[in-house]
Amino acid sequence: MLIRQVKPTDTTDILALLDWMDASPHREVFSPEARTPEDLSWEVTGEQCLVLEDDSGAVRAYASLNPYKDGFLLEGPLGDSSDYTRSILRAVLKKAHKPVYAFCSNMNQEVRGALEDLGFGALHCTDFYSMPRPQKQRLPFLPDGMKFMPAFRISFQDYLELYRSSEDVWSERLTWTEEKYRTHFAQENVELMVLCKDGTPIGFAELEFDDDEATLAYWAVHPAFRGQGHGKLLLQYSIHDAFLKPHIMTLKARAHDHESSARRLYESLGFRLDRSVMAYLREHHEEA
Structure with a gap:
């Protein structure tokens, strides 16, 4: 058994491992997006991209580290046996001098x-949902005093306050400038709807469009206005707005394990659960 840095000639073998993973949802780990040798050769480069060869010289496992947040994001470990999976995981962690984040299917025991035995702790589980295009849809009733506003009809500060107060774990956009805000929501494939009650912004939903799919990237209601049906109204209008575009065939959404109300709403409005993904974090250790 030999663990070494990826070579250009390894792309075919790595693709075979990716095909093996794709064939069974329970094998899912965070992995390269590419599924052709040409595209994959651009993704699996660098000294932190490793493969494991068996005694016959065949590539049996792959793992890599990529810069992410305050540390690294683990690609893999992807191996066709438990021993190979654990061996390549130990090897790639020896290259990690910062925290390492990892993602895999909730079913990938x-x-x-292997992650938990090597010091990773579970952060959360995320459920991924989808809804096919309905045959017909009707615009939900909007109660008196309620109104939806597009991105630039509310101030940047109002948006930032909604974002800050709506979810404790959201932090990425707290450093945004107004210019960044305007640039982001000026994109044709991004749409923001802000729900206002008597002129006060109380919730928002953000849709992203890609080919024939729409994704509900963010949606939330201010804590002071929860439990009054506003979340359901926001989600209903998001569904309606996404499928107003005739080329959109699927709407996708997600919810973390602590968002039980969101999961119930998805299921009640016709979303189906596609998969669940575990997120892990391993703090930096000198030895793997």
Whole structure:
């Protein structure tokens, strides 16, 4: 058994491992997006991209580290046996001098066990949902005093306050400038709807469009206005707005494990659960 840096000639073998993973949802780990040798050769480069060869010289496992947040994001470990999976995971962690984040299917017990045995702690589980295009849809009733506003009809500060107060774990956009805000929501493939009650912004939903799919990237209601049906109204209008575009065939959404009300709403409005993904974090250690 040999663990070494990826070579250009390894792309075919790595693609075979990716095909093996794609064939069974329970094997899912965070992995390269590319599924052709040409595209993959651009993704699997650098000294932190490793493969494991068996005694016959065949590539049996792959793992890599990429810069992410305050540390690294783990690609893999992807191996066709438990021993190979654990061996390449130990090897790639020896290259990590910062925290390492990892993602895998909730059903991938082999990788979850390997991660936990090597010091990773579970952060959360995210459920991913989808809804096919309905045959017909009707615009939901909007109560008196309620109104939806587009991005630039509310101030940047109002948006930032909604974002800050709506979810404790959201932090990425707190450093945005007004210029960044305007640039982001001026994009043709991004749409923001802000729900206002008597002129006060109380919730928002953000849709992103890509080919024939729409994704509900963010949606939230201010804590002071929860439990009054505003979340359901926001979600209903998001569904309606997404499918107003005739080329959109699927709407996708997600919810973390602590968002039980969101999961119930998705299911009640016709979303189906596609998969669940575990997020892990391993703080930096000198030894893997």
